[in-house]
Amino acid sequence: MEDSQKLALIREEQWLAEYEPQIQQRFDRYQEAIIGIDEFSGNILEYASNHNFYGIHFEVWRKGWVYREWAPAAKQLYFFGDFNDWDRRSHPMKKSGRGDWEIFLPFDQYKDSFLHGSKVKVHVIADNGELDRIPAYIRRVIQDEHTHDVAGQLWFAADFKWTDNSFSTKNSLKQPLIYECHVGMAQEKMGVGTYQEFEEFTLPRIKAAGYNTIQMMAIMEHPYYGSFGYHVSNFFAPTSRFGTPEELKSLVNKAHEMGIAVVMDIVHSHAIKNVNEGLNEFDGSQHQYFHPGEKGYHEAWDSKVFDYAKREVQQFLLSNIRYWLEEFHFDGFRFDGVTSIMYSHHGLFMDFDSVDLYFDDNVDEDAVLYLQLANTLIHTLKEENISIAEDMSGMPGLARTIADGGIGFDFRMAMGVPDFWIKTLKHKQDEEWDMFELWHQLTNRPQAERSIGYAESHDQALVGDQTLAFRLMKEQMYFSMSVLQQNLTVDRGIALHKLIRLVTLTLGGEGYLNFIGNEFGHPDWVDFPREGNNWSHQYAQRLWSLVDDPLLRYGQLDAWDKAIIKLATDYLLLAAAPAVQLHLDPDKKILAYERSGLIFVFSFHPTESFFGLAIQVPTAGKYKILLNSDEKEFSGFERLDQTISYPTDKHQCLQLYVPNRTVMVLKKV
Numbered sequence: 001m002e003d004s005q006k007l008a009l010i011r012e013e014q015w016l017a018e019y020e021p022q023i024q025q026r027f028d029r030y031q032e033a034i035i036g037i038d039e040f041s042g043n044i045l046e047y048a049s050n051h052n053f054y055g056i057h058f059e060v061w062r063k064g065w066v067y068r069e070w071a072p073a074a075k076q077l078y079f080f081g082d083f084n085d086w087d088r089r090s091h092p093m094k095k096s097g098r099g100d101w102e103i104f105l106p107f108d109q110y111k112d113s114f115l116h117g118s119k120v121k122v123h124v125i126a127d128n129g130e131l132d133r134i135p136a137y138i139r140r141v142i143q144d145e146h147t148h149d150v151a152g153q154l155w156f157a158a159d160f161k162w163t164d165n166s167f168s169t170k171n172s173l174k175q176p177l178i179y180e181c182h183v184g185m186a187q188e189k190m191g192v193g194t195y196q197e198f199e200e201f202t203l204p205r206i207k208a209a210g211y212n213t214i215q216m217m218a219i220m221e222h223p224y225y226g227s228f229g230y231h232v233s234n235f236f237a238p239t240s241r242f243g244t245p246e247e248l249k250s251l252v253n254k255a256h257e258m259g260i261a262v263v264m265d266i267v268h269s270h271a272i273k274n275v276n277e278g279l280n281e282f283d284g285s286q287h288q289y290f291h292p293g294e295k296g297y298h299e300a301w302d303s304k305v306f307d308y309a310k311r312e313v314q315q316f317l318l319s320n321i322r323y324w325l326e327e328f329h330f331d332g333f334r335f336d337g338v339t340s341i342m343y344s345h346h347g348l349f350m351d352f353d354s355v356d357l358y359f360d361d362n363v364d365e366d367a368v369l370y371l372q373l374a375n376t377l378i379h380t381l382k383e384e385n386i387s388i389a390e391d392m393s394g395m396p397g398l399a400r401t402i403a404d405g406g407i408g409f410d411f412r413m414a415m416g417v418p419d420f421w422i423k424t425l426k427h428k429q430d431e432e433w434d435m436f437e438l439w440h441q442l443t444n445r446p447q448a449e450r451s452i453g454y455a456e457s458h459d460q461a462l463v464g465d466q467t468l469a470f471r472l473m474k475e476q477m478y479f480s481m482s483v484l485q486q487n488l489t490v491d492r493g494i495a496l497h498k499l500i501r502l503v504t505l506t507l508g509g510e511g512y513l514n515f516i517g518n519e520f521g522h523p524d525w526v527d528f529p530r531e532g533n534n535w536s537h538q539y540a541q542r543l544w545s546l547v548d549d550p551l552l553r554y555g556q557l558d559a560w561d562k563a564i565i566k567l568a569t570d571y572l573l574l575a576a577a578p579a580v581q582l583h584l585d586p587d588k589k590i591l592a593y594e595r596s597g598l599i600f601v602f603s604f605h606p607t608e609s610f611f612g613l614a615i616q617v618p619t620a621g622k623y624k625i626l627l628n629s630d631e632k633e634f635s636g637f638e639r640l641d642q643t644i645s646y647p648t649d650k651h652q653c654l655q656l657y658v659p660n661r662t663v664m665v666l667k668k669v
Contacts, residue, residue: 007405009397012448015355016396022359023397023405029365030372030402037373040311048318048377051236054100055137056120056154064106065114067122069135070312071283072099074126079103081120081151083113088123088132099283116156126284128275134234136279136316140245141221141237150223150277153240160249162329164256169331169384172213172261173410175574176386176511177565179211180457182218183242183251184225185526186516188544190537192225195247199254202516205544206260209519209558210565213261213386215334217458219248220267223277226528228458230336231303232267233277235320238328245328252329261331263386264324268317268374269337270303280304289313298340300348308341309366317370318377325381332378332386335409339393341367352393368407375408386410388452399449406449414451414509417442421455421500425471430492430606435586438604442507443578453508455500458515461526463539469521469557472496477523481546481553483635492606494553495636495661497521498560498629502663503602505564506595510574519561520547520554556635563627563634567665571596583615590658594618598626599666603658609639614653621668622647623654628664636662645669 003011007027010020034044041047056067067079077093083105084090093101105114119142121132134141138152186202187193193202206214218229221237229239238248252262271289272278279289289312290296290304298305307313324330339347344362352358371389378385389398389409400406420441424433445451456468470477472493480487501519505512523546527539546554568574576596583592589604592615599617603610617623622645630636639659646654646666654666 008403008448009400009405013396013446019355019359026365026368027402027405029369033369033373034376044318044373044377044380045322047315048322050315050319051137051323052319055135055139055236058107058156062104063108064104065110066102066104067093067135069093069101069122069137070099071101071124071126071288073283073285073288074101074124075284076125077101078123078125079120080123082115082118083110083120093122114154116154118154119151120154121151124282124284126281128281128284131275133275133282134277136282137236138234139236140240141234141277142240143223155245157244157246160246160253162249162253164253164329167256167259167261169261169386171259172331173384173386175568175572176213176261176388176411176452176513177211177568177574178213178215178263178452178511178513179206179209179516180215180217180513181206181516182228182458183216184218185528185540186542188541190541192241192537193541195243195251198242199247199251203251203254203258203260207258209562210569211514212259212569213263213331214255215263215265215388215513217265219264223272223274226530228462228526228528229265230267230301231272233272233274233279235271235316236323249328256329261386262329263332263334263388264328264330265336266321266324266333267336268306268320268370269335269340270298270301270305273297273302273304278304289316295344298346300346301340307366308364308370314370314373318373321374321377322381325378325385331384332388332410334388334390334413335371335374336390338371338389338391338398339395341371342391342395343393347393350393355396358393358395371407371409372402376402379408388413390415392416396446397449399446399451404448411450411452411509411511413457413513414445414453417453417504417508418456418460421468421504422460422471425468430496430604433589433604435584435589435591435604438503439507439581439584439591442504445509447578450511451509452511452513453504454513455504455508456515456518457513458526461515461518461522463525463527466525467518467522468500469493469497469518470523470525473521477521483551483553483556490553492661494521494557495629496604497557498634499602499604499661499663501561502564502600502629503591505568506573506600507579507593512568512574514561517542520558522546553635556633560629560634567598567627571598573598580618582617588613597667599623599654600663601656601658601666602663603660605660607660609657609659611657612655613658614649614651614655616651616653617648617668619668620648620652623666624669626665626667628662630659630662630664640664 079091093103140153140155220232221234286292388411392415397406399409399412476489529535579593579595592601
């Protein structure tokens with residue numbers, strides 16, 4: 001095949017040349033799948049509309065409610081609940097030839113019993129016995145406070161009045177500045193936060209902070225709060241522990257009014273193994289939604305693994321994507337556990353130190369195809385929708401278009417960056433920091449694929465790990481954060497916290513992510529109520545009072561975060577071409593580079609400041625300091641004079657005074 005006819009991924013990435021057959025086969029398989037979908041359903045939108053068929057719906061033409069369930073291996077299904085006084089046998093469902101079960105409830109007969117807010121279940125008789133289950137496509141699930149019994153809930157609320165028709169995600173797609181958050185732990189109270197509280201109290205903070213996108217965790221219903229939302233039981237139900245579906249819609253609508261895109265953390269990588277709440281063995285078989293046997297069990301996560309090759313599973317998951325985008329106006333998804341999806345070994349205990357590993361027999365090509373179909377659907381529904389992959393394997397083409405030979409995500413998470421910071425802070429003294437390694441770790445990524453850079457996310461905030469702020473300052477955060485006192489540990493920690501976040505923001509990708517509260521150095525880890533902590537909410541909250549207190553240095557870290565996010569916004573830093581290195585001195589711990597016309601000069605030296613340091617810049621002229629981390633408002637020592645202009649000399653160099661542990665951003669006047 002001539003070069004001009006090859007897929008762009010093969011043509012542009014010479015190191016993949018020997019894997020051309022596998023990449024081409026992946027692309028051909030996708031094209032065949034799309035043809036098959038068109039023949040089966042007409043198009044991918046119709047293919048992804050099972051949620052409008054299965055579940056509970058009012059059919060005007062029949063004047064009543066219909067409930068449908070796919071359970072091919074089941075022997076008998078019965079619909080029951082408040083409407084029939086929980087009689088498990090009075091309402092049998094009828095089975096069709098393709099494994100669908102159905103029951104119709106006429107409006108005239110059930111208008112006084114089949115009501116908004118009443119509870120329902122389905123009784124399934126199958127090879128695994130007689131069990132009460134939650135309908136697979138149910139839109140709302142609630143748990144009894146006293147008995148902890150879980151049931152589906154009928155939800156016939158009036159249509160929500162959206163006012164976000166003019167909202168566009170163009171700014172977020174250009175350079176996503178993402179605020180990762182969790183509704184339940186977003187308030188400063190010893191209890192679970194609500195959608196309403198998040199809209200009223202947290203959204204204004206995010207708007208003021210300058211972020212243009214929020215990434216919402218734990219939206220899909222999950223029975224165990226402490227799972228951070230990653231053990232999903234009911235895929236079409238927004239969790240009721242935070243409030244009603246209308247309150248979630250109101251939150252999204254308000255975010256859009258503020259100009260903020262809303263991305264949902266979607267969990268299609270696995271499902272909870274619970275039989276009472278979830279999909280596991282719904283029709284009595286092991287292989288309805290999941291792989292049978294060992295292949296269907298995720299040992300590390302103690303959960304079930306979807307069979308992505310099965311048409312009904314594809315339709316279930318794709319319909320789930322369409323449902324969240326259309327019903328709740330989400331602007332896209334961050335796909336959790338993409339590494340686990342793509343490989344039969346789930347990426348466990350793997351270093352991915354050979355290109356062969358991206359194309360060997362351990363790659364689940366059915367799962368890769370599913371991800372391609374998911375991205376096709378997301379961008380068919382709305383071209384501006386955003387899709388982000390959480391993958392630690394480095395799969396080539398993950399964030400390239402399918403037409404290029406890729407998998408179709410818009411962005412990939414730069415998961416190696418936070419790992420680099422943890423390794424550096426854990427194992428190296430300040431004087432041992434390697435500037436070459438720092439530059440390499442933050443810039444070494446596929447140039448044709450866009451990445452979301454981040455210094456830390458929720459993963460680093462969890463109990464058992466440590467946030468950057470806590471790694472840097474330890475227990476001194478609890479006792480020595482007053483602006484009225486000085487503490488060497490806190491001084492060092494704050495200085496490095498500021499440097500780490502700005503160098504990651506400007507070098508680490510084409511997007512940036514921060515976890516709620518980490519921008520101001522939230523002092524505590526995240527630990528949800530559980531038996532091991534006596535079901536306490538102490539560490540499942542955000543202490544906003546710390547950042548609001550003018551006598552504490554948390555507010556100064558917050559001011560720095562606002563300043564760097566504004567810098568990125570004003571100069572479209574992450575949408576600009578990659579940074580160009582101007583100066584690197586391993587002994588002085590100096591790193592300087594240019595991006596988007598700005599000059600960044602970092603000193604990571606723990607003790608020494610440098611006078612008359614020569615930094616050659618791309619353009620001759622006068623430069624002024626636009627921003628520097630040593631300002632008092634940012635908890636600095638005011639060693640730099642921002643009123644001074646710096647002319648280039650005959651060698652086109654700036655002669656700078658560079659204090660230790662500072663960064664300055666300069667702009668040509």
